[in-house]
Amino acid sequence: MSVRAVVIGTSAGGVQALSHVLPALPADFPAPVLVVVHVPPRRKNALVALFANKCQLAVKEAEDKEPLAPGTIYFAPPDYHLLVETSGTIALSSDEAVNYSRPAIDVLFESAADAFGPGTVGIVMTGANYDGAQGLRAVCAAGGHGIVQTPATAEVATMPEAALAACPDAQAMRLEEIEHALEAMLAR
Amino acid sequence: MDAEVVSESIEDIEIQLLLDALYRHYHYDFRHYARASIKRRLLQARTQLGYDSISAIQSAVLHDETILPRLLNFLTVQVSEMFRDPSYFRALREKVVPHLRTYPSLKVWVAGCSHGEELYSLSILFAEEGLADRTMFYATDINPAALRAAQAGVYPLDRIRLFTENHRLSGGHSSLSDHYTANYDRAVFDKSLRKRTVFSDHSLVTDAAFGEMHLISCRNVLIYFDRELQDRVVGLFGESLVRGGFLGIGSKESLRFSAHANQFADFVRTERIYRRNAR
Numbered sequence: 218m219s220v221r222a223v224v225i226g227t228s229a230g231g232v233q234a235l236s237h238v239l240p241a242l243p244a245d246f247p248a249p250v251l252v253v254v255h256v257p258p259r260r261k262n263a264l265v266a267l268f269a270n271k272c273q274l275a276v277k278e279a280e281d282k283e284p285l286a287p288g289t290i291y292f293a294p295p296d297y298h299l300l301v302e303t304s305g306t307i308a309l310s311s312d313e314a315v316n317y318s319r320p321a322i323d324v325l326f327e328s329a330a331d332a333f334g335p336g337t338v339g340i341v342m343t344g345a346n347y348d349g350a351q352g353l354r355a356v357c358a359a360g361g362h363g364i365v366q367t368p369a370t371a372e373v374a375t376m377p378e379a380a381l382a383a384c385p386d387a388q389a390m391r392l393e394e395i396e397h398a399l400e401a402m403l404a405r
Numbered sequence: 406m407d408a409e410v411v412s413e414s415i416e417d418i419e420i421q422l423l424l425d426a427l428y429r430h431y432h433y434d435f436r437h438y439a440r441a442s443i444k445r446r447l448l449q450a451r452t453q454l455g456y457d458s459i460s461a462i463q464s465a466v467l468h469d470e471t472i473l474p475r476l477l478n479f480l481t482v483q484v485s486e487m488f489r490d491p492s493y494f495r496a497l498r499e500k501v502v503p504h505l506r507t508y509p510s511l512k513v514w515v516a517g518c519s520h521g522e523e524l525y526s527l528s529i530l531f532a533e534e535g536l537a538d539r540t541m542f543y544a545t546d547i548n549p550a551a552l553r554a555a556q557a558g559v560y561p562l563d564r565i566r567l568f569t570e571n572h573r574l575s576g577g578h579s580s581l582s583d584h585y586t587a588n589y590d591r592a593v594f595d596k597s598l599r600k601r602t603v604f605s606d607h608s609l610v611t612d613a614a615f616g617e618m619h620l621i622s623c624r625n626v627l628i629y630f631d632r633e634l635q636d637r638v639v640g641l642f643g644e645s646l647v648r649g650g651f652l653g654i655g656s657k658e659s660l661r662f663s664a665h666a667n668q669f670a671d672f673v674r675t676e677r678i679y680r681r682n683a684r
C-alpha cells in the first residue's frame with residue numbers, strides 16, 4: 218500500500234536527529250510529513266524557521282482544519298495536540314497533556330493509524346520519556362510501518378527503547394538508514 | 406494523495422450511533438465535532454468508565470441518565486487558565502477597551518466559559534479599566550458541572566502562580582491577589598467579580614443567538630467543531646453582535662473557513678480579534 222502520511226516523534230536530542238532526516242527528503246516526496254517535537258509550551262515555535270531553510274520540502278506549522286498536502290512538513294504548534302482526520306485534514310486540540318506532553322506523540326500517531334491505517338509510517342527517535350510507544354504500537358497494529366532509531370545510536374535511548382518494547386514489529390534503524398528507507402518509499 | 410476506500414470500522418459506526426442517540430434523547434449535539442478528538446475521548450471514556458464497547462456506553466446512557474454528566478466530562482474538554490495567552494488580553498486592554506469606553510453600557514458574552522477562568526480574567530480586566538459597573542457578562546456553556554464551577558470561582562491554589570504570571574503579562578495593573586482569598590489549598594475569587602454575570606446553559610450548536618453583544622470572547626471552542634459547524638457558529642456570533650462589536654477567538658482558530666467571515670474585519674490579526682462590520 219502506498220504511503221499516506223509519515224509521522225515522526227522525538228524529544229530530547231530531537232532537533233539534531235531531525236536535522237539529519239528532514240533535509241534528506243527529496244522535493245517530490247509523495248506524502249505529508251507530520252512532526253511532534255516536545256517543546257516548552259510558552260515558547261514560540263522556532264522549529265519552522267530552523268528547518269525551512271534546510272529542507273527541500275515546504276515546512277510549516279500545522280493549522281487547524283488545513284488539508285494535508287504531499288511533500289509538506291508540518292510541525293505541531295507548542296501547547297496543542299496535533300491530530301489528523303480521516304478526511305485527510307489536520308486537527309489541533311487543547312485537550313489535557315498526554316505523557317506530560319502537549320503536543321504528544323501518542324496522540325498524533327494514534328490518530329494517523331486510525332485515519333490512514335496501513336498507509337502510515339511512524340518513526341520514533343531520540344528522547345527521554347515514553348511518549349510515542351503506545352502510538353507506534355497503534356501504527357503497527359493498523360498495518361502501518363514502524364521505525365525506531367536504534368537506541369544505541371540515539372542521543373537519549375529511553376524513548377526508542379520504550380517504542381521497541383511496546384512495538385516489537387518495528388524496525389530499528391540508524392538515522393542514515395531511516396533516510397534511505399524514506400527515499401525508498403518514493404520509488405514505490 | 407490517492408483515496409483508498411477504507412470501510413468504516415465498527416468503532417466508527419458505534420460512535421456515530423452513540424452521537425445520534427445523545428442528540429435524539431438528550432438534545433446534546435456532538436455530531437459535528439472534530440471526529441478524531443471525539444473518538445479519542447470516547448475511547449478514554451470506555452476504558453475509564455469500565456465499558457466493553459462504545460455500544461455499551463450508548464445503552465447505559467440511554468437507560469440511566471446519571472451516566473450523562475460523566476460522559477459529558479469526556480465529550481467536552483475543560484482545559485483552561487486565567488489570562489491564557491496573555492497577549493490576547495493585552496490586546497483587548499490596549500486596543501478594544503478604548504472603543505468599549507465609548508458605550509454607556511456594555512454586554513460581554515463568554516461562550517464556552519468552562520470553569521470560569523476566562524470570565525474572571527475579563528471581569529478583572531474590566532474592573533481594572535473602570536468598565537465593570539457598566540458591563541453585564543453572560544457566561545455560557547453546555548456542561549452543567551462546568552457552569553457550577555464557574556459560578557463558584559474557586560481554583561486550586563497551585564494554579565495561582567501561573568494565573569498570576571499570565572495576569573502580569575497581560576498588562577494587569579492590580580495584583581491578582583487583590584481578587585481572591587486563599588483558603589487552605591484553594592483560591593476563592595471575589596464574589597463582586599460575578600455580581601453582574603448571568604450564567605446559563607447555552608449550546609452554540611443548538612441554541613439561538615444572544616442579543617446585542619459588544620464583545621464576544623469564545624476561545625478554544627471552535628477548534629473542536631468541524632468546518633460546517635464552525636460556519637454556523639460564526640453566523641451566530643455575527644447575529645449576536647452589535648455593529649462594530651468585537652469577537653475574540655482562540656490563538657489557533659480562524660474565521661477563514663466560514664461563509665460568514667465577510668461580516669467581520671481583522672481587528673488585531675495576530676490575536677484573532679475581529680470586528681463586526683458596520684453594515
Ligand SMILES: C[S@@+](CC[C@H](N)C(=O)[O-])C[C@H]1O[C@@H](n2cnc3c(N)ncnc32)[C@H](O)[C@@H]1O
Nearest residue numbers: 481484485517519546547548608609610624625
Ligand atoms: C477547552 S474549553 C475552553 C475554555 C475557555 N474558553 C478557554 O479558552 O480557556 C472548551 C469549553 O467549551 C464548552 N463547549 C463545548 N461545546 C459547546 C457548545 N456546543 N456550546 C457551548 N459551549 C461548549 C466545553 O464544555 C468547555 O467548557
